[in-house]
Amino acid sequence: MSDVAVMILAGGQGERLSILSRQRAKPAVPFGGKYRIIDFALSNCVNSGLYDVAVLTQYRPHSLNEHIGHGRPWDLDRERNGGVVILQPYLGRSTSGWYRGTADAVYHNLFYISRRPYRDVLILAGDHVYAMDYRPMIAQHRERCADVTIAVQPVDWREASRFGVVIVAEDGWVVDFEEKPERPRSNLASMGIYLFRRDLLLDLFTRDHPDAPEFIDFGRDVIPYLIRTARVATYRFDGYWQDVGTVQSYWEANMALLEDEPKLNLYDPNWRIHTRSEERPPAKILEGATVIRSLLSNGCIVEGATVIRSILSPGVIVRQGAVVRDSIVMTDSVIGPGAVVDRCIIDKHVTIGANAYLGWGDDNTPNWLEPSRLNTGITLVGRNAVVPPGVRIGRNVLIGPEVKESDFPGAVVPSGETVNPIATVVWS
Numbered sequence: 001m002s003d004v005a006v007m008i009l010a011g012g013q014g015e016r017l018s019i020l021s022r023q024r025a026k027p028a029v030p031f032g033g034k035y036r037i038i039d040f041a042l043s044n045c046v047n048s049g050l051y052d053v054a055v056l057t058q059y060r061p062h063s064l065n066e067h068i069g070h071g072r073p074w075d076l077d078r079e080r081n082g083g084v085v086i087l088q089p090y091l092g093r094s095t096s097g098w099y100r101g102t103a104d105a106v107y108h109n110l111f112y113i114s115r116r117p118y119r120d121v122l123i124l125a126g127d128h129v130y131a132m133d134y135r136p137m138i139a140q141h142r143e144r145c146a147d148v149t150i151a152v153q154p155v156d157w158r159e160a161s162r163f164g165v166v167i168v169a170e171d172g173w174v175v176d177f178e179e180k181p182e183r184p185r186s187n188l189a190s191m192g193i194y195l196f197r198r199d200l201l202l203d204l205f206t207r208d209h210p211d212a213p214e215f216i217d218f219g220r221d222v223i224p225y226l227i228r229t230a231r232v233a234t235y236r237f238d239g240y241w242q243d244v245g246t247v248q249s250y251w252e253a254n255m256a257l258l259e260d261e262p263k264l265n266l267y268d269p270n271w272r273i274h275t276r277s278e279e280r281p282p283a284k285i286l287e288g289a290t291v292i293r294s295l296l297s298n299g300c301i302v303e304g305a306t307v308i309r310s311i312l313s314p315g316v317i318v319r320q321g322a323v324v325r326d327s328i329v330m331t332d333s334v335i336g337p338g339a340v341v342d343r344c345i346i347d348k349h350v351t352i353g354a355n356a357y358l359g360w361g362d363d364n365t366p367n368w369l370e371p372s373r374l375n376t377g378i379t380l381v382g383r384n385a386v387v388p389p390g391v392r393i394g395r396n397v398l399i400g401p402e403v404k405e406s407d408f409p410g411a412v413v414p415s416g417e418t419v420n421p422i423a424t425v426v427w428s
Contacts, residue, residue, distance in 0.1 A: 002082070003119040004138060005112065005198070006053045008041050009102050010064060010126030016246045019382040019401055020347060025057060027126035028064040029250075030330050030348075032257055032266060033297040033311050036067055037244065039275045040131065041124050042074045042084075047271055048134040051075075051082025054112050055126065056105045058089055058098065073274045087112065101216035107205045118198045123218070125192030129253055130241035131264060131271055137195060137235040147200045147230035150174065150223070151193035151237050163189035163243070164219040166234060174232040179219040188234070191241055194218060200230060240264045248376050251345060254311050254328050258293050280314050288320075305335070319354075327359075336389065343395065344379045352381075353389030353405075360392045 010027040020029050027038035038055070045053050053076060057064055070077040071084035087109045089098050099105035106123065113121050120141065122134060132151075141149040152166055165186045167176040178184060204222070205215065213221045226232055240263040244250040256262055266273055280299030285291055288304030296302070299315040305322040312318070313330045319337040326343045333350040335341055341352060342359030352358065359379050379393060382401030387393070388408050 001049050001135070001138065002052070003117070004050055004052070004122055005116070005118045005120075006045050006050050006122045006124065007106060007109070007112065008038070008045075008053065008055045008124045008126045009105060009192075010038055010055050010057050017244075017250060018247055018380060018398065020247070020250070020345070020380070023383060023401060024063045026245075028067060029244075030313055031129060031244070031250075032254060033295045033313050034277060035273060035275045036064075037129060038064060038067070038126050039273055040129050041126050042068070042071075042076070043271075043273045044130070044132050044134065045124075046074050046076065046274070048132075050122065050134060052116070052118075053082070053084045054109065055084060055086050056088075056099070056109060057086060058105070067276050069276065073276045075274075085112070101220075102218045103215045103222045104217075106201070107215065110202065110205055113198055114202065121196045121198050121201050123194040123196065127243075127245065128192060128241060129244050129264065130191075130239065131268075131273070132193075132237060132239060132241070133271075134193075137193075137237075140235055141195050141233065144172075144233050145231070146195075146233040147197050148223070148226055148232045149195040149235050150232065151191040151195075152188045152234045153191055153237050153241055154187050155189045157184070157187045160184035160187045160189060162245075164192075164223075165189055168234055172233060174223075174227055174234055177219070177223045177227055179217075188236075190219065190223075191237065192243075194223075195235075200226075247345070247378060247380065251328065251376075251378055255309065255326070257295060257311065258309055278314060289318075313348075325359075343377045344381060346381045347383040347385070347401070349384045350381050351386045353387055353391070355390050356387050357392045358387065358397075359395055361394045 010025060017026060017029060029037050031037050055068060065086055068084060068086060076084035099108060137149060137151060150166060155163060161180055161182060161184055164177060164179045165184045166174050166188050167186050169175045212225050215221050242253045244253050282298060283296040283300040285302045286304060289302040290306045291302060292308045294307045294309060295311045297312060297314040300312045302318045304320045305318040307318060308325045310324045310327045315332040316329045318324055318335045321338040322335045323340045324335060327341050329346045330348045332348060333346050335352045336354040338355040339352045340357045344358050377395040379395055379397045381399045384401055385399050385403040386405050388405040391408055
């Protein structure tokens with residue numbers, strides 16, 4: 001579809017992902033072993049025949065820019081008839097500056113949708129995990145002559161306050177929109193996918209609208225205003241879609257890939273999820289090893305160790321006698337001999353010393369990750385951390401990036417504590 005421009009909003013900081021997004025943009029966070037979160041939006045675009053794609057970045061964009069590059073893994077390294085461009089904030093003109101929100105990011109880059117005679121503009125969140133063909137949504141949008149179409153999906157009522165929710169009339173048109181309401185009147189959640197008629201979008205940002213709010217965010221400002229002044233429709237998507245904006249939801253979405261028939265099928269030959277892959281040798285499982293219901297990426301080595309219900313990214317090494325259970329271990333991390341990693345998320349380039357125990361004890365402690373969800377039991381280890389041999393680390397513990405052995409005084413780390421070079425830790 002050469003008459004549709006795509007803008008992927010990938011500048012979010014993702015604070016609820018804690019140290020996983022401290023040194024990278026949220027869309028660049030690894031997922032499912034070999035992928036990044038941004039891969040799903042990019043792959044959905046090319047699988048839907050959409051090749052004019054702009055990625056709007058802002059917060060710590062280096063790893064994201066490096067991952068996308070010229071777009072070759074997604075067939076987006078095109079000089080003609082499409083391609084991917086990365087748009088970052090810039091200084092020097094009255095319309096330049098840091099993006100203050102999702103709508104403000106689009107406003108700063110209106111030149112992208114003005115350069116060709118596009119009919120519609122598809123605006124996507126770059127931090128969701130899902131497999132979606134956008135073509136039925138575009139077809140419905142045009143059949144109904146809608147000005148804006150919002151992709152929606154029902155969510156659990158207990159989760160609805162985390163989302164923007166829409167209220168729809170009997171004729172299918174949107175009559176109200178609430179951004180993360182405390183007491184939601186609907187559980188029909190916006191997926192962060194908006195399809196705009198291009199002329200309306202340009203008019204919105206380039207003409208004076210005396211009764212309009214300042215357009216900073218789509219959910220808070222733009223959509224509520226357009227509900228009063230334009231034809232706003234919904235497109236109900238019944239396939240897999242997951243907002244992995246919290247540590248708990250991120251862990252659960254990864255673990256769901258281990259089901260016999262996961263809702264997100266990474267093995268579907270008709271809907272491939274493309275990514276930038278490094279050249280690594282095949283995974284190797286040595287004599288005496290046990291691997292049960294797990295995903296192992298290229299370059300992994302499991303020496304006489306046990307891996308149960310876990311996801312290992314490229315280059316992970318699990319040494320003799322170690323146990324990795326219910327965990328996510330990212331690229332080039334090493335689990336030392338005899339170590340136990342239980343219900344943990346281990347970031348890249350982490351070293352776990354011999355006979356260390358992460359996830360030791362029970363879950364009966366307050367959860368630093370999400371106060372509203374106590375006792376999840378997840379322990380998180382930041383990038384490049386080094387955990388010394390023999391130490392015992394409880395559940396719900398946060399170990400910061402770049403932590404060294406000298407940051408551990410050689411004592412047990414109780415559940416609920418934090419190990420971080422810039423913090424003072426109380427040891428029991």
